[in-house]
Amino acid sequence: MSVDVVHRPEQSRLEAQVEGETAFLSYEREGDAVVMTHTVVPPEIGGRGVAGALAGAAVGWAREQGLEVDPQCSYVRSWLSKQG
Numbered sequence: 001m002s003v004d005v006v007h008r009p010e011q012s013r014l015e016a017q018v019e020g021e022t023a024f025l026s027y028e029r030e031g032d033a034v035v036m037t038h039t040v041v042p043p044e045i046g047g048r049g050v051a052g053a054l055a056g057a058a059v060g061w062a063r064e065q066g067l068e069v070d071p072q073c074s075y076v077r078s079w080l081s082k083q084g
Contacts (some may be wrong), residue, residue, distance in 0.1 A: 001048050001049055002050060003016050003018065003048075003049060003050050003054075004016065004017070005053055005054055005057040006032070007057070007061060007080075009030055011026075012026060012027055012028060012029070013025060013026040014054050014057050014058050014061070015054075016053060016054055017051055018024035018045040018048065018069050019045060021042040021044050021045045022042070022070065023039075023040060023041040023042060023045060023050045023051070023054060024038075024039075024040055024054070025038070025039045025040075025051075025055065025057075025073070025076070026038045026039075026040075027053040027058065029067075030070070032066070032067055033057075033067055033068040033069070033070050034065075034067045034068070034069060035063045035070040035072050036054050036055075036058055036059075036068065036069065036070065036071050036073045036076040037072050037073055038073055039051050039054060039055065039073050039075040039076060043053075050080075051075055054078060055075065055076050055079040055080075056079075058076070059076070059079075059080065
């Protein structure tokens with residue numbers, strides 16, 4: 001399943017809309033780092049790779065910006081560990 005992720009810097013989060021439900025990953029900027037704080041996927045759209053798409057987009061954006069990633073969110077931390 002392809003998931004379109006939209007970055008909403010004014011809200012410090014990335015979002016994905018799937019079947020009318022909104023999933024998001026929130027972050028905080030701290031100097032040269034981005035602290036990824038929370039990933040929320042409604043149960044109605046869980047198990048479809050939405051959280052992984054959000055994490056991948058967030059980490060990709062942070063790296064493109066030259067920012068250090070601080071994965072305080074347990075999902076992002078787990079996702080990063082699986083990426084090698």
